[in-house]
Amino acid sequence: MSRNKYTWTEEKIAKRYAEGRGSGDLNNYLPWLTIQDVPSEGRSHRPKGWKTNRKHELLSDLELSFFYYLEWSNKVIDIKEQYPLDRDDTIAIASEKNIPHPFENSTQTPIVMTTDFLVTTRIGKDIIHIARSIKPSEKQEDPKVLGRLEIERQFWQDKGVEWIVVDEKVMSKQFFKNMKYIHEYYYLTNSVEEEMATHFLGFLASIAMKKPEKKLIDCCNEFDTLYNLDNGSAIYYCRHLYARQYLVTNDMEKAIQPHKISLADLDIRNGGFERNYGDFIS
Template sequence: MAKSKYVLTEKQIIRRINEGRGSGKLSNYKPWLYVNDTLNICQEHQLWHPAQNGVNQVMSSDFFVSSSSKVQPRFVIQAKYKNALKDPRTIEKLEIERRYWQLKKIPWFLVTEKEIDKIVVDNIEWLYGVKGYFDKLITDELLLTFKHMKAYFSHTPDRKVVEIAKEYELAFGQKLGDSMFDLRLMCAARLITFDIRYPFHSLRARDLVFRGVAFDEGHSYVAS
């Protein structure tokens, strides 16, 4: 990784400190580098900053992660499809981004779909399909079904989830697919958790963790 030539004079550093750069918390935080600094990176390294109709566009990174790790408490992730990396202009913009975070001494990583397990992606897409219901996921009706399913699934821990779901539908007079949809909602609401590295439709009852649900004066919540 080439060392950046971008340096500040002592006068510039003092001015930025007086401006409160790099200090503050949450909405009051003032970054050490602003968009103009990104522009300086482009000028010094002969890179073309994105612009439209003569107006410089704001560049962004996909994820800024704060972790509990003492070794790497903060890092940045940019996600791109692998095919996008064949475009020279995309590479140039990624280089601008990489150099920006290098100046801030924050690790920057590029991730493509090749680094993500396909099973994990499929499970996420399966759960994401009920995103539109998220605001009203945990209803009294769903919680009642959750209690029934929790008890029903506990009787046959070695059987496949899909088999028990079909049996549950017959036992309670549901339409085909209703119980799987309810399970999907419960997983999306984290009433039920499972190892996302394994295909949901191949799991057995013992692989599902039904979380505790507490009830208090007509209200309910998921226990941590």
């Protein structure tokens, strides 16, 4: 059964196109592949996107790491993962370059190739698409992998879309840890929590004007006591405010640790700002 689950046939490919895989925008987009469709070589993830308000299908930690950059950047409008490439085009490119096209051995079916991320971005006044393939540096020495990347590169070049391979060497481990700490707290469960988060933001702003040297953790504890909340409630709101960009750290290369951060280390805003790491994906 497990072998059949991952086996490609023409019927299976036709069914996916009929389902609308690879089409749609934002929360209506359907990835060509989901985490159930492929045997994962590492940990897979299904985070709910800040920009799309849908679950994303990410097949590795490395894809998750790059996804965090896309989420953080104010230039990114839409994120489409596991984006399918037109099979006729990739077969033609493979033939022209004398590169073996990926195919299913058991059924002799040419596989629909995918690009890890097709991203809609705002550059100045222009809205453009960029394509990114996420590949560990060690795998980029494999001739088979290089062949597939070359097909992918040529495909996007023919479409006039910038395409780049991204590996682990250019992604910050600390940025990843910070985003992992705050990402799932972007959405609160109800209006009561949203109101409390707003109160907490005002509470921090008032203290920052008088005692900027005060530690964030002390403010959190005071807020919990003031509103008779369970211990740790303000930390929960704190992570939400970080994710929503109301609390802006001056350096995402430093760990978000409330017991070490003072209010002077933060920019407390009403929302919206030019976020760091925007240039990374563009």
